[in-house]
Amino acid sequence: MKHFEINEQYLQQQSVIHEFVDNFDVDGIPFGDQDRNSLKLFQIGDDVINIKSFRVPNFFNRLAYNFFRKSKAQRSFEYANKLIALGVGTPQPIAYFEFKSFLFFNKSYYVSEQLDCDLTYRELTLDLNFPNHEAILRAFTRFTYNMHEKGIHFLDHSPGNTLIKINNGSYEFSLVDLNRMEFKPLDFETRIKNFSRLTVHKSMIEIMSDEYAKCINEDYDKVYNLMLKYTKAFQERYYRKIRLKKRVFFWKKKYANRPTRSPL
Template sequence: MHENFVIHPNYSHLAAKLTDVLHNFSKKGEYVTKGERNVIKKVQIEETFFNIKKFKTPNAFQSLVYQFLRKSKAKRSFEYASKLIDFGIKTPFPVAYLEVFSGGLKESFYVSEHVNYDFDFRELIHNPKFENRNEILRQFTQFTFKLHENGVNFLDHSPGNTLIVDRGNDTYEFYLIDLNRMRFEPMDFNARMHNFRRLWLSKTMMKVMAQEYAELYNKSVDGTYALMLHYSREFQKKVNSKKLRRRR
């Protein structure tokens, strides 16, 4: 068995305490989410709160792929977060990751700074009367435009993966989470509109966002809205038909 532990220089003074927490993950901290695939816990070390994500143990074949052919989700999360920060795009600060190998990848953890956020993008979908909703949607569109301009194709650009902090005075900050599925590539107009598809936007939301994006990208509002709607409806239909098939 061997381990690969990488920590950001800003936090190297906490390396021993952090590895102790990771080795005793089941006994430390409090649960944030306890999913079938991944578990997230919040822990405090000295004055700072961290989130630790433990990824699901891969099957025997995948564990060998992750050891020899492909970066683990923990390593990708750490590297992608560092890249986003270099672009000036907010994400919980990448602190460390740990990979444990024994005949393949057995366990992997990603550690980031805990962000005290006010709400996530989901709330804008579920509550059409959410205070200042249109302004938040416009600023979220600017945030997504910044991703696209920097060649960031966030494949999991979905409602639960953007945390929002209300800074007051109609100013909002957006933090991307769940980063391990991302491509860095130039994005044409088609790819950009396709990237909105997982957000489950209503037509009302789309009208606000299409108008903002069209202005930023110098495209017609109608053309932007039509393409955004096309990809969103296509995705929603696909998901709904899968749900129907499962029920039968």
């Protein structure tokens, strides 16, 4: 069974979009990181669209997505529409598709416009001498503050998920990878914790803390100490998880290579 919803602006291209999704495995141009999910670009006339194929979830989520929870593709589509309604940048949502059986959820796809950008936030973390680095970082912090003021809690607020367009000395920001968001009033600690995944550089934390303290009319030291605390806590969890995965991989490899005894 195939379930889908298409933005009314793209109804005339509906058959072409269906064809792209149905032939996703063999058509399209691969784009970006392909580790967890697969992204491909397709052409519709003069427009380029981006189709994200979410991998088949685990057994329990295949049941959950079929009966109890919205899929990542559906959430991405709905959250993108909410962001646009709230005046927050994100690529134009076009459609989402879900493939299900009677019992199990299988694959899903999110279709959006392909948005050109000059950089992502990640480049700011990799090159501290990037032109106008501080100005971009302060503008990004104001963007995040405005997002918080609108009751948007972007749970995947991480380096690769903000696209940045430079336009005559001003900066436009757009969010991608939208399937984990909350829409609610945010308290002070939640706001500051939302910066924890962005960078390990203290110099960047200092600038973001200074700009956010000005936006929220709060003491700089209070903002900085809390932002640093949450950043360190996130990094500790992140590297602990990596160490655990390495141990599991080591033991799996060790036991997989153990010689088996021949029967007597």
